Amino acid sequence: MKILVGYKRVVDYNVRIQVKPDGSGVVTEGVKLSANPFDEIALEEALRLREKGIATDVVVATIGPADCQAHLRNGLAMGANRAIHVVTSEAIQPLTAARTLLKLIEKEQPDLVILGKQAIDDDCNQTGQMLAALWNRPQATFASKVEISGSTAKVTREVDAGLETIEIDLPAVITTDLRLNEPRFTKLPDIMKAKSKPLESIPLESLGVESGDSLKTTAYAAPPKRSKGVMVKDVAELVALLKTKGLV
Amino acid sequence: MESRQLIDRRHLDFVLDEVLGVDDLCRYARFAEHSRETFGAALSLAQQIALDKFLPHNRKSDLNEPHMVDGKVVLIAEIGEAVAAFCEAGFSAVLADAGRGGMQLPFVVAAAADGMFCSANAATIAYPTLARAAANLLEVYASEEQKRLYMQPILEGRYFGTMCLSEPQAGSSLADLKTTASPRDDGSYAISGAKMWISAGDHELGENIVHLVLARIEGAPAGVRGISLFIVPRWRVNADGSRGARNDVTLAGLNHKMGQRGSVNTFLKFGESGDCAGYLVGTAHQGLAQMFHMMNEERIGVGLSAIQQAAIGYQYSLDYARERRQGRHPDQKDPSTPALALIEHADVRRMLLQQKCYVEGGQMLAYDAALLVDRQHDPDDSVRRDSAALLELLTPIVKAWLSDYALRANDLAIQIFGGYGYTRDYPVEQCYRDNRINPIHEGTNGIQALDLLGRKALMHDGAALKILAARIAASCAEAAAIAELAPLSRQLGQALVLVRDTTQAVAARLGQGEVRLALANAGHYLHLLGHVVVAWGWLRMAVTAQRALAAGNADSAFYQGKVQACRHFFAAELPQVELAAKLVASAEASAYDMRDSWF
Numbered sequence: 001m002k003i004l005v006g007y008k009r010v011v012d013y014n015v016r017i018q019v020k021p022d023g024s025g026v027v028t029e030g031v032k033l034s035a036n037p038f039d040e041i042a043l044e045e046a047l048r049l050r051e052k053g054i055a056t057d058v059v060v061a062t063i064g065p066a067d068c069q070a071h072l073r074n075g076l077a078m079g080a081n082r083a084i085h086v087v088t089s090e091a092i093q094p095l096t097a098a099r100t101l102l103k104l105i106e107k108e109q110p111d112l113v114i115l116g117k118q119a120i121d122d123d124c125n126q127t128g129q130m131l132a133a134l135w136n137r138p139q140a141t142f143a144s145k146v147e148i149s150g151s152t153a154k155v156t157r158e159v160d161a162g163l164e165t166i167e168i169d170l171p172a173v174i175t176t177d178l179r180l181n182e183p184r185f186t187k188l189p190d191i192m193k194a195k196s197k198p199l200e201s202i203p204l205e206s207l208g209v210e211s212g213d214s215l216k217t218t219a220y221a222a223p224p225k226r227s228k229g230v231m232v233k234d235v236a237e238l239v240a241l242l243k244t245k246g247l248v
Numbered sequence: 249m250e251s252r253q254l255i256d257r258r259h260l261d262f263v264l265d266e267v268l269g270v271d272d273l274c275r276y277a278r279f280a281e282h283s284r285e286t287f288g289a290a291l292s293l294a295q296q297i298a299l300d301k302f303l304p305h306n307r308k309s310d311l312n313e314p315h316m317v318d319g320k321v322v323l324i325a326e327i328g329e330a331v332a333a334f335c336e337a338g339f340s341a342v343l344a345d346a347g348r349g350g351m352q353l354p355f356v357v358a359a360a361a362d363g364m365f366c367s368a369n370a371a372t373i374a375y376p377t378l379a380r381a382a383a384n385l386l387e388v389y390a391s392e393e394q395k396r397l398y399m400q401p402i403l404e405g406r407y408f409g410t411m412c413l414s415e416p417q418a419g420s421s422l423a424d425l426k427t428t429a430s431p432r433d434d435g436s437y438a439i440s441g442a443k444m445w446i447s448a449g450d451h452e453l454g455e456n457i458v459h460l461v462l463a464r465i466e467g468a469p470a471g472v473r474g475i476s477l478f479i480v481p482r483w484r485v486n487a488d489g490s491r492g493a494r495n496d497v498t499l500a501g502l503n504h505k506m507g508q509r510g511s512v513n514t515f516l517k518f519g520e521s522g523d524c525a526g527y528l529v530g531t532a533h534q535g536l537a538q539m540f541h542m543m544n545e546e547r548i549g550v551g552l553s554a555i556q557q558a559a560i561g562y563q564y565s566l567d568y569a570r571e572r573r574q575g576r577h578p579d580q581k582d583p584s585t586p587a588l589a590l591i592e593h594a595d596v597r598r599m600l601l602q603q604k605c606y607v608e609g610g611q612m613l614a615y616d617a618a619l620l621v622d623r624q625h626d627p628d629d630s631v632r633r634d635s636a637a638l639l640e641l642l643t644p645i646v647k648a649w650l651s652d653y654a655l656r657a658n659d660l661a662i663q664i665f666g667g668y669g670y671t672r673d674y675p676v677e678q679c680y681r682d683n684r685i686n687p688i689h690e691g692t693n694g695i696q697a698l699d700l701l702g703r704k705a706l707m708h709d710g711a712a713l714k715i716l717a718a719r720i721a722a723s724c725a726e727a728a729a730i731a732e733l734a735p736l737s738r739q740l741g742q743a744l745v746l747v748r749d750t751t752q753a754v755a756a757r758l759g760q761g762e763v764r765l766a767l768a769n770a771g772h773y774l775h776l777l778g779h780v781v782v783a784w785g786w787l788r789m790a791v792t793a794q795r796a797l798a799a800g801n802a803d804s805a806f807y808q809g810k811v812q813a814c815r816h817f818f819a820a821e822l823p824q825v826e827l828a829a830k831l832v833a834s835a836e837a838s839a840y841d842m843r844d845s846w847f
Contacts, residue, residue, distance in 0.1 A: 015253075029802040030806055032258075070285045073285060077289060185296065185333060185336070185337050186293050187337050188293065188351040189338055191351075192286065192346075192351065194289075195283075
């Protein structure tokens, strides 16, 4: 079984995001970039399926600028067999990402695609769903447990009401939630081994993907600072205040 | 506070990549498989494990000291989990040859990785790094058989190790050590004696502990020339590598320390029942030289660990100064105006900038020295020779200056936290306590100062100092070409003249046989030369930063911070060398002449 894993590079989750003074974006110069945490979970799940003997080939893929190579090497060091780098200097939106991944699916013919449920930079939570629709295959999003038997996958999903377990036919798209697993630490010798693993670079324009980017960003701004609160002496005063502010 | 910002990776990358250009090492055969990418990946891994596995139990292990139950040491479980993560990731073998399963990383990159663990938890990191130091020593001096039995399991993270030098009556003074080794028929030795202050001397983290013990073979000459080095395993090891019977090493007690409480410190007895097996490493009577072979690297490790603990204290206090609101400007009397963030106050900014100067300048010096270790792989003879000489000279400074000024930085961090900083509800008091050992161990700072002035500065007719002076002069010439830095370049040039004159004055006094008086102010000399080399580091960082600014780098605040800190060091710190120089050159003798009965 072959698994394709989406592995996006984002600003590290512990970095305090700063908006550029001219509002044209967020500051990325000198900022630590790392793998989208949901994608690390996706890769970990794929590696565990390989270790269980269910999968044989784990391919990590990213869509990003030329300097994403080091990022993909991290995925290879963590254990992926191969990496595919779709090179573009432009930031792309979910529909374009899904169309691009579909091209990779056509090329690689995976039995399973595992993506993070969302990336922590734009929090879109759309690519997995769009990809399943374009591919015309089942999807199981927000997975917190995955069991593969034969050509089906039993997936426990985290939904608003609690947990929901569904069974889907493979090939399919699974998107990961936080509780699916805890990704491993890389090992130093594997950093060296990753250097000789195959990493294929494909220019985005060579894939013939029609852009789905339809959103225009007009400006970035930091959220307004929380204003100072007031102390109330009892519930009655609280209720009165909420009423005068028209909140209840 | 977000834990990842507790480690200033941006500054680390700046020093390693932009100022020192460590990827230059990849042209050496030993590091040919490496690239900036593999260095970066190793550092990121260290950062991740340090923050995820070492930092979270730093306070808990301070509050839950190791204790003894039925003669065994009990540690909190998190220490074992962190050490296991470190070993499983391969950090035990980070320097070792690829052929032995190692990463074969340059020393400077490995030191930078270690530094992140030191910031996160200086106590827990002691266990695996002591083991690695023992393995490094065995790599150089042990037989192949000894390497197989005792070193390889350390590299694999299965065995741990210690350095057993001090005894209750012989701490700094190793010439007085009494532990004995009597030859036995099978070629091994029976070890008998007691060893004090042994870090990680007993615990259950691994399968075995390899004690490296200094002892005297019966009939050996007195003093340091009669000391030999022995492998003394906690459990004997069979020829096939399996674990044999318990060796006669007993845990006689624990020492209860001010800081770094998570790293167990022990009093060990060897051969109480007359059956402690020890195995000679290399040739007899060479023990001290063998031990000191590793000392340069160990002492860089101490300095770096100290400054990394200063670094995290700096980050804590910087964050606090930005959040905490107190008081108003001296000319702002209206109490209805909102209170200012601490960082708005001039004196708080001074305390932050002073920390930045010590921390980042100290790190620069530590990495620069560590890079000299790697220069031993340079194909060019003269590069190897000069680097070795310079490393000898800088080592006591790295150990002593960094550990002294790291404490000052921690002191300032506590001050910024005010009353809260004095409580155990905030982390900075622990930083200070944990850090207080560093001026003491691995050769006290007083001993480092004697080593610097009594040996290193004057050895081979001051050859090492001349190499240093030439390099500083070259950096000054570079800085002189940049208008903003030209005055600083001149100032450092003048300080260099002061170093030369002061050193010559000491040499003259030594020539007249006044050894004790000439060396009486060695501590001031270390302060003098320490400030000059740290100023040199700051000037090089400022040159790099100024060039990035001139090139229009978008991260201008980062680079401006470097230039500003450099200015501060030259304005508020470097002028202090004049007093130090005067005290040393004139052999100021008020302390030297003081008498016991006058106290």
